[in-house]
Amino acid sequence: MKPGTLVISVILALLLWSSPAQAAAAVATGTTTTTIASLSSAGTLLDGQRVDFVGEAVGDIIDGGRDHKWLTLYEAGASISVFVSDAASRQVTNLGRYGVRGTTLEIRGVYHLACEEHQGLSDVHAITVKVLDEGGSTPSAINVRQLQVGLLLAGIGLLLLLLHWRLRERKR
């Protein structure tokens, strides 16, 4: 083996040895900024870790007992159950559905892949809940369609009224 090859081998070995350890240390300390989709596919990597993510409140707010509520947070096709205090849940002023944008929240909390407290549910127990956007009604295509149909019906009504007057004029 040439000395150059040996040096490269040693460097590679050191990199391979140190990288996973460093990655694990980064996860073990502090908060991991992530997405709901990443949480859904994280498996054991983020289990029990502090996470930080953003999502839109959708569906219903469900009573979780012990002065807590369940929120469903949605982002990019993925959703997660978030266990929050009653006080925090009151910050949600809109729940996303057709024509309504739900309140967008930034959640910091602890991710549980299979929560022991909640029958093995994958959830996040929120520590802080911050409102990024209150949400509200969104103009939808249906409303424009309804307006067009309304105008069309009004136009037909006016035409029938004119026709009625013309016919009555002729009878005189």
Ligand SMILES: [Zn+2]
């Ligand atoms: Zn739980």
